[in-house]
Amino acid sequence: MYVAVKGGEAAIRNAHSLLADRRRGDRSVPALRLDQIVEQLALGVDRVMAEGSLYDRELAALAMKQARGDMIEAIFLVRAYRTTLPRFGYTRPLDTAAMKVERRVSATYKDLPGGQLLGPTFDYTHRLLDPALAGDAPQDEPMQREPETASMPRVSDLLGEEGLIEADGAVPAGAPVADITREPLEFPLERDARLQALARGDEGFLLALAYSTQRGYARTHPFVGEIRIGEAELELDVPELDFPVPLGSIRVTECQMVNQFKGSSKAPPQFTRGYGLVFGQSERKAMAMALCDRALRAAEFGEDIVAPAQDEEFVISHSDNVQATGFVEHLKLPHYVDFQAELELVRRMRAEFEAGQRDDLREAAE
Known part of the structure; x- marks a missing residue:
């Protein structure tokens, strides 16, 4: 047993060395710098920050x-x-209505107050490889454009003025907010914990x-009420001060999905909401989150739970890619004792x- 352990340690050390060598690749090619990853692979950096639950571009690039x-x-790393970092406190709720908007689109109104801002998006590009990106093409002058700061009322607010959409959820002042990074999940979840998990x-x-x-595998008929991408300011309440302290701003993507609802004996016909908010520019994720959020509210509206997307425990228990990866990839690790026990059992049953x-x-x- 001692020899096997020592042999395994040596093999692991060699595997680490080989990994470092393959990571570096061809030495004639310049090594990637973190600032290159941050600036030129920004959407990948945003995904790592969002699913890693840590807003730090340089660490995500690393x-x-x-x-x-x-x-x-990378998300696992x-x-x-993140688990090594101390918790100093909680910021005020993020005021996304006051964000400096870089991109803002709505699929429900063509002309809306504040206008539509296409921003940087693949939506209108041809899906054709660009050979110019393969070489050292002449550098274009960077575009100088400040984020939009004009008033941009939410589409949901416009519908709310007519009473055509459910009221936005309000959290009582001083109510505890779930923190799924500190407390284990217990089903059924409140919506704040569920949104964090999503x-x-x-x-x-x-x-x-x-x-x-x-x-058709859930009871939704969605419209994108609004997608916003921009910088939102973080503020922290300090007990010794009578005003909030600004900590800086973070880039976020927010999606408000508008869904049909026929009403009930207690509620008039109206639209309902699905909500998504993630770090960085990640509207595909924010839209998917908003659709899943609405599907998971089925019980709240007295709807039949007939589809996987409406099953809270199924969705939340299987949505975490770090947990999923650990459970799947642990199968690569030694299971010699377990397998030998089952092998012996199968042999005995086969003989019988x-x-x-x-x-x-x-x-x-006879």
Whole structure:
């Protein structure tokens, strides 16, 4: 046993060395710098921050580099680092209505107060590879454009003025807010905890569930009320001061989904809401989150739970890619004792089965 352990340690050290060598790659190619990753692979950095639950672009870039571009491994690294950080307090609720908007689109109103801002998006690009990006093309002059600060009322507020959409959820002052990074999940969840879990859930998993709701596997008919991307300011209340202290701003993507609702004996016909908010520019994730949020509110509206996207325990228990990765990839680790026990059991059962067949043949011959 001692020899096996020592042999395993040596193999692991060699694997680490080989990993570092492969990570660096061809030495004739310049090594990637973190600022290059932050500036030129920004959407990947945003995903690592969002699903890693830590807003730090440089650390997210470092994790991407260390993970050789494996996004889930990078998210795992960021989560692990996050657990070492102390908790100093909680900021005030983020006022996304006051964000400096860079992109703002609505699929419900063509002309709305504040206008539509397309911003940086792939939505209107041709999906054709651009050979110019493969070489050292001449550098274009950077665009100088300040984020929009004009008043932009929410689409949901416009509908709310006519009483055509459910009231936005209000949290009583001083009410405790869930923190799923500090407290274990207990089903059923309150909506704040559920939204936290969705915010750091795997984008691909949530996208598949959101897609399923549009194909009839949940009771939704969604419209994108509004998507906003921009900078929102963080403020912290300090007990010794009678005013909030600004900590800086973070880039977020917010999606408010408008869904149909026929009403009930207690509620008039009106639209309902689905909500998504994530770090960085990640509107696909924010939209998927909003669709899943609405689907998971089925019980709240007295709707039948008939689809996977409406099953809270199923969705939340399987949305975390770090947990999912650990559970799947642990199968690569040694299971020698377990397998040998099952192997011996199968051999014994097989021998008993074959002995029974021989007895049956003997009885049939007699």
